[in-house]
Amino acid sequence: MKALLAKIPTLLAWIRRYPGLIAAFGFCSGLASFLLVDRQAHLAKVLGLVLLLSWIWLILENLLRERIARRFGFELPLPLLRYATQVIHQESLFFVLPFFFITTTWNSGQLLFSGLLGGAALVSITDPLYYRWLAPRRWLLLIFHSLTLFAVMLTALPIIFHLSTPQSYGISLALATLLSLPSLAGVIGFSGWRRVLTFTLLPLLLAGGGWMARVWVPPATLWLTDVAISDRFDGQLRTPGEQLESVTLAQLQDDGLYAYTAINAPRGLNERIYHVWRHNGREVDRIALDIHGGRKQGYRAWTHKLRFPGDAAGKWQVQVVTEAGQMIGVLRFDVLDAPAK
Known part of the structure; x- marks a missing residue:
């Protein structure tokens, strides 16, 4: 000693x-x-x-x-x-x-x-x-x-x-x-x-x-590995179509939109999250999803929104949040009255 x-x-x-x-x-x-x-x-x-x-x-x-x-x-x-x-x-x-x-x-x-x-x-x-x-x-x-x-x-x-x-x-x-x-x-x-x-x-x-x-406070062990806003989704492969940054009102009326997120989580973790759809800062929809940890590329989850307000033009967000309200990430897109020239 x-x-x-x-x-x-x-x-x-x-x-x-x-x-x-x-x-x-x-x-x-x-x-x-x-x-x-x-x-x-x-x-x-x-x-x-x-x-x-x-x-x-x-x-x-x-x-x-x-x-x-x-x-x-x-x-x-x-x-x-x-x-x-x-x-x-x-x-x-x-x-x-x-x-x-x-x-x-x-x-x-x-x-x-x-x-x-x-x-x-x-x-x-x-x-x-x-x-x-x-x-x-x-x-x-x-x-x-x-x-x-x-x-x-x-x-x-x-x-x-x-x-x-x-x-x-x-x-x-x-x-x-x-x-x-x-x-x-x-x-x-x-x-x-x-x-x-x-x-x-x-x-x-x-x-x-x-x-x-x-x-x-960020959720320390949950993060997005892949995200997409798309008007198409392959249910068998669980993959979204083309990533869209803006859509027209006509596209919304056809088949709505998909919000796709792959979320990395620790192995064995079961968590409820929400896709919160916001239009010009106002919440219009909140959809619950249950995810499970362990997949290296992230647990794939998506929501399909069909109903949009009549005045849907403007700035949209899909906030990915935990049940406690902690934000995991945000997807953004714009809805246009007419196709951009």
Whole structure:
């Protein structure tokens, strides 16, 4: 044990000399996990467990260090613990980023959440920001840790336990809210009954706000691999006809339109999604579809809309959303009064 402890200063010096290697390792392992997601489900499980244990360590750090020093006769170096926490954050954030970046609908409110995760990943690999701004503020570090855990749980639960998107979101939100409670003590500055009331209501507001904001959070493990709007569909081959960006009113009257989507989902996952047809921003139809995960090219699902309003000309969207309201993607097309010249 003494020989191992004697190597710690050398390890710290090496990490300080090559800080980029930690970030590169986190990014490469995260990207590999995304590309081999069916084979790397155990990594999601390990990261979730490590984040939970490290959260407990952050809360009880001083007490645990004293107990270890009393029991084993040595004190864990604080810089080493900080580096370990930083590595956990880097590995976790770079594990989830490929999932969220590919599932984000960038011209929607989902940009805010994925941008927040990207900013958190940047902080985790920028030592001046991490050690001079984040780490000294324990309450802020705990919030950062809760955000990281929330993102990992959103990604891990469907892969490991085959939970649906609404189930995964609810569990992840409840867990993140619960684990953020100790950090709230650093935010609430006043005392007395107002502190007790605020400490009681603030978690409820956080959980309620998080649930209302779910439409801005991408479904981490669901993404579109192929889409099409067409006036024809081959039912035997399950393939759409020519992709259309605009149609005429006459084409709609012939045989309506097909909205085709192939959705990648983890093996074993059963999920209900919706094709929401919108005309000039107004919802006119919502059609439920049940999908099943595991197909490499994505589970093929389509809807056939026959009835269109008399004033169907304008801009149309088919939003692909989960049962919780999270957007998977959008198909767009225009309906013209007459053929374009």
